[in-house]
Amino acid sequence: MTRAAALRAAVLVYLALLLLAAVPAKVRPGFLAAPGALAARALGALSISPGLPIFSGSVTAVHRRATCLEVRATLADGAAETLYASACPPTGFRWRIDPWDEMVLGLARRTRIERFVPGAPAPAATERWKLAALGDFFCRSPLAASGEREEVSLRLESLLVLYSSGRHTSDRAITCRWRCADAPLAPPSCERAPAPSRPQDALGPGTAHAGA
Amino acid sequence: MPAPSAGAACTGAWAARLARALDRFFAPQPYAAMVVCRFAFGAIACGYFLGRAGLVQEIWGPEGLFGAGFLARAGVDLPARAREAGLDLLAHNPSEALLWALWAAGAVASALFAVGAFTRPAGVVALAVYALFHARNPYATAGWSVLLKPFLLYAILAPTGRFGSVDAWRRGDAAALSDPAEWRGPGWPVRLLQVHLCAMYLVAGWSRADSPSWWQGEATFAAVSDLFYARFDLDWQAWKPALALATWAALAAEGLAPLLLWVPRVGALWALALLGLHAGLELVDNHGSWQLLMGAALLTFLPARWVARWLPFRGARGAAARAPRG
Numbered sequence A: 001m002t003r004a005a006a007l008r009a010a011v012l013v014y015l016a017l018l019l020l021a022a023v024p025a026k027v028r029p030g031f032l033a034a035p036g037a038l039a040a041r042a043l044g045a046l047s048i049s050p051g052l053p054i055f056s057g058s059v060t061a062v063h064r065r066a067t068c069l070e071v072r073a074t075l076a077d078g079a080a081e082t083l084y085a086s087a088c089p090p091t092g093f094r095w096r097i098d099p100w101d102e103m104v105l106g107l108a109r110r111t112r113i114e115r116f117v118p119g120a121p122a123p124a125a126t127e128r129w130k131l132a133a134l135g136d137f138f139c140r141s142p143l144a145a146s147g148e149r150e151e152v153s154l155r156l157e158s159l160l161v162l163y164s165s166g167r168h169t170s171d172r173a174i175t176c177r178w179r180c181a182d183a184p185l186a187p188p189s190c191e192r193a194p195a196p197s198r199p200q201d202a203l204g205p206g207t208a209h210a211g212a
Numbered sequence B: 001m002p003a004p005s006a007g008a009a010c011t012g013a014w015a016a017r018l019a020r021a022l023d024r025f026f027a028p029q030p031y032a033a034m035v036v037c038r039f040a041f042g043a044i045a046c047g048y049f050l051g052r053a054g055l056v057q058e059i060w061g062p063e064g065l066f067g068a069g070f071l072a073r074a075g076v077d078l079p080a081r082a083r084e085a086g087l088d089l090l091a092h093n094p095s096e097a098l099l100w101a102l103w104a105a106g107a108v109a110s111a112l113f114a115v116g117a118f119t120r121p122a123g124v125v126a127l128a129v130y131a132l133f134h135a136r137n138p139y140a141t142a143g144w145s146v147l148l149k150p151f152l153l154y155a156i157l158a159p160t161g162r163f164g165s166v167d168a169w170r171r172g173d174a175a176a177l178s179d180p181a182e183w184r185g186p187g188w189p190v191r192l193l194q195v196h197l198c199a200m201y202l203v204a205g206w207s208r209a210d211s212p213s214w215w216q217g218e219a220t221f222a223a224v225s226d227l228f229y230a231r232f233d234l235d236w237q238a239w240k241p242a243l244a245l246a247t248w249a250a251l252a253a254e255g256l257a258p259l260l261l262w263v264p265r266v267g268a269l270w271a272l273a274l275l276g277l278h279a280g281l282e283l284v285d286n287h288g289s290w291q292l293l294m295g296a297a298l299l300t301f302l303p304a305r306w307v308a309r310w311l312p313f314r315g316a317r318g319a320a321a322r323a324p325r326g
Helices: A003-022 A030-045 A099-110 A125-140 B006-026 B032-050 B053-060 B068-074 B082-087 B096-115 B119-136 B144-157 B166-171 B187-208 B219-225 B237-260 B266-284 B290-301 B304-309 B316-322
Strands: A062-075 A080-085 A149-162 A168-170 A174-179 A189-192 A207-209
Touching: A003 A030, A003 B006, A003 B187, A062 A099, A062 A125, A062 B219, A099 A125, A099 B053, A125 A149, A125 A174, A125 B068, B006 B187, B032 B096, B032 B119, B032 B144, B032 B187, B032 B290, B032 B304, B053 B096, B082 B119, B096 B119, B119 B144, B144 B187, B144 B290, B187 B237, B187 B290, B219 B237, B237 B266, B266 B290
Parallel strands: A168 A207
Antiparallel strands: A062 A080, A062 A149, A149 A168, A149 A174, A174 A189
């Protein structure tokens, strides 16, 4: 086999792996199940992804407008300090996503924090891992704050917009708390804010809380 | 000697047809678009590093998120994300100085690659550092950075430094700095990029196949309403019918791209439509460097003379006009 032929063969094999891995397992015909899984493993070993399921969300009727995230620490002397707060909602023209927002807010959104509330489906290991990393960073990293921290709380609330009317609403915020003296992988205690008794008054005219 | 059977003849014809198709597939390709890709991918990698200059330790450092300090305290040895496990060599790095050195190397190498200076070595260093940093904290970006790794690799494998580059200028190669429509190089790296681009649209298309948000025409409304991505806070209610049309157009354009980009004549028009889609999204939404990444790769489906027209190099027509007469 010549060098050119070997190169062609290698390229064709790689392209076949890419296309096989691009077809999701649930729609692969039976005879492609094993080669498809093999292709995904082979590319995964090289840390190559065939693509991204970008904007694949299935939500209708109510859409997210903004994510409000606030991380606060209680210091050893009892003082409280805000370690991170996203603009909520952000205003004005934004020529790019602020890299720190992209990191912290993006990671918080990917924790699927609603699964940490008692009674919700148990979070997956990857989601526990993400939330543990966030909690550890704000509890213990010298880059997040100076000095010792007793407790860190993370409050996440989504501002929503109704597709039918454009009405603005919000979900009930979730707050998670870490005792910084606990083991780094100890799960935080999380709770949802109680439903307001008069939702129409809570956020002002034209707004309401979603039940969530 | 017996005459060959009809079946054998048919098989032979198919084999010949397949061989011709493969020859076409691997034939040398125009390189104007690949030079744009080199610049775009290098610039994106450079922006990835420089754009986070004030957050290097927070994002990738030992005391940063998913850092060595966290792993030591937790007493576990896990990568930030399983998919990048093999390349997460920085997870246990205890040195801030080493991190700064690597960050600087990544930023400089990707800038050199973009302009085509020491193109291949610079590209290799840029890709290696980028892969390490991406594996160390894949959550530093909203997801757009995943495809940069393979796209950068294809631009390194292609001899893009031959044309429109500092390397060509240092060699004194005037032909490589003019008439971009005539630049040609090996076809296989171009094909790697093109097929991977199609795989990307395939993954996106499949993921939308059973998404009510797309079929009911709400996906674009959701995209522009989410202020994490949106460039400005606008009431999109009055625009809902147009956004629904845009949603279905995007569904068709991206979903059919893996097939139609390869159809002669239709492919170039389809690439233009997709470029319009990415430009429109860029206008209203922030998705990091996603649109630039996809847009640059899409240029490989356009005729070389179209791409060449936009490059800051003298074209054949311009050169002829400037040449002395007689």
